[in-house]
Amino acid sequence: MASDTDQPTILLVEDDQLDIMNVQRELRKNNVTVPLVVARNGREALDMLRGEAGQAKIAHPSVVMLDLNMPRMNGLELLEILRSDPEFVNLNVFITTTSDLETDRLKAQDLAVSGYIIKPLSFDSFGEGGTTVDGFSLFLDLLKLKQ
Numbered sequence: 001m002a003s004d005t006d007q008p009t010i011l012l013v014e015d016d017q018l019d020i021m022n023v024q025r026e027l028r029k030n031n032v033t034v035p036l037v038v039a040r041n042g043r044e045a046l047d048m049l050r051g052e053a054g055q056a057k058i059a060h061p062s063v064v065m066l067d068l069n070m071p072r073m074n075g076l077e078l079l080e081i082l083r084s085d086p087e088f089v090n091l092n093v094f095i096t097t098t099s100d101l102e103t104d105r106l107k108a109q110d111l112a113v114s115g116y117i118i119k120p121l122s123f124d125s126f127g128e129g130g131t132t133v134d135g136f137s138l139f140l141d142l143l144k145l146k147q
Contacts, residue, residue, distance in 0.1 A: 008034045011061035013045040013078065014096070015070040019119060023065065023096075037061065042073030046081060049088060061091065063114075068097040068104055076104070079111045 010027075014020050020038055027036065037058055039045035044055070045064075051057025064082075068075040075095060082088040094115040095108045108116055 007059065008062040009059060010034055010036045011039065011045060011048070011058070011064045012036055013039045013042060013064065013070070013075065014067045015040050016067070019067070019096070022119075034062070041070040042066075042075060042078030042081075044072075045078055046073070049082075064091050064093045065096050065117075066093055068095060068099055068108075076107055076111070079108070079113070083111050 012020060012023055014023070024036065027034070037048065039048055045066075047053040047055040048058045066075040066079060075097070079093060079095075082091055082093070092114045093111075094117055095104075095113050096117045096119055097104065098119045100118055105116055
């Protein structure tokens with residue numbers, strides 16, 4: 001499995017096209033050139049990770065950015081499956097969500113997320129929403145460690 005870490009990648013699990021474009025823009029702004037693989041919901045992400053349902057199996061991502069509110073399979077449902085699968089239990093998962101519900105945050109913590117980023121993803125809101133900056137900075141640091 002050593003070859004999986006040779007080439008860092010990000011798996012973005014997100015159903016909103018504007019949010020996908022926002023993540024791409026923020027990565028570019030911060031000179032992160034790591035390949036970004038996009039899944040539109042938890043089911044599609046799981047199929048890509050396992051190579052099921054006609055999806056080509058993707059390399060183990062360095063980081064998963066996971067939206068909570070999606071159709072078919074939401075982020076917490078996917079995270080529960082990943083944490084119960086020996087192949088994916090140690091994935092670095094960052095929750096990206098518009099929800100600031102304490103229940104979502106606690107559930108994510110119980111499932112050992114690496115960070116919790118409140119959308120919209122932006123470094124411009126440093127004064128107001130430090131969690132966005134802190135979470136995304138940690139995320140970027142993780143990627144740099146892998147390179």
